[in-house]
Amino acid sequence: xxxxxxxxxxxxxxxxxxxxxxxxxxxxxxxxxxxxxxxxxxxxxxxxxxxxxxxxxxxxxxxxxxxxxxxxxxxxxxxxxxxxxxxxxxxxxxxxxxxxxxxxxxxxxxxxxxxxxxxxxxxxxxxxxxxxxxxxxxxxxxxxxxxxxxxxxxxxx
Numbered sequence: 001x002x003x004x005x006x007x008x009x010x011x012x013x014x015x016x017x018x019x020x021x022x023x024x025x026x027x028x029x030x031x032x033x034x035x036x037x038x039x040x041x042x043x044x045x046x047x048x049x050x051x052x053x054x055x056x057x058x059x060x061x062x063x064x065x066x067x068x069x070x071x072x073x074x075x076x077x078x079x080x081x082x083x084x085x086x087x088x089x090x091x092x093x094x095x096x097x098x099x100x101x102x103x104x105x106x107x108x109x110x111x112x113x114x115x116x117x118x119x120x121x122x123x124x125x126x127x128x129x130x131x132x133x134x135x136x137x138x139x140x141x142x143x144x145x146x147x148x149x150x151x152x153x154x155x156x157x
Contacts, residue, residue, distance in 0.1 A: 004064040008077075012057050015084050019091055026095035033100075033156055036148045045142075049087075052134045056080065059131035063124050076124070079117045083135075086110045090142075100150045100157050107143030114139060 035042065060080040067073040087110045094103035114135045122129040150157045 005061050008057050008060050008064065008080075011081065012053065012084060015081070015088050016053070018085075019088050021092040022095050026092075026098075029098050029156070030095055033149055034152045036145060036152065039145060048138055052138055053084070053087075055131040055134050056084065059121065059128040062128040062131070063121055066124050066128075076117070076120065079113065079120070083110060083113045083117055086113060087135075087139075094146075098156060100146055100153065103146040104143055104150065107139060107146055111136070111139040111143060 060077060063076050063080075064073055086106060090103055090106045090110070093106060094100065114132055118129045118132040118136060121132065
């Protein structure tokens with residue numbers, strides 16, 4: 001029998017593979033952009049997002065296990081999936097369109113989805129909601145950083 005953590009982990013992994021949909025010219029576009037002077041922790045961003053995704057998957061696992069095989073659980077799993085898709089889409093979509101505005105919009109959309117998810121999940125499990133807090137704390141920082149980059153690189157907005 002397939003366990004819930006296997007499904008959640010497998011789906012998360014498959015969606016995360018979409019982040020590799022970046023061409024060298026897309027990466028060159030982003031790498032040439034100026035960054036805010038206060039952005040001294042850029043090398044840590046992949047580690048931060050890895051922790052956030054682990055917390056999100058753990059949150060989804062708790063919700064799944066608390067309410068197995070019910071329609072609300074499947075709806076919540078769909079919301080978790082939507083959050084991951086929007087979050088993963090940030091890099092390849094912004095890079096492909098070469099638009100910091102799109103990145104800012106995707107960042108804000110992810111934050112909004114996570115607020116809705118956290119409030120909804122709170123009725124199922126406080127721990128599951130708490131595991132979404134890292135996303136809620138970090139996402140505005142990433143979105144603000146992208147918005148700041150628009151101010152520094154208006155030609156690439």
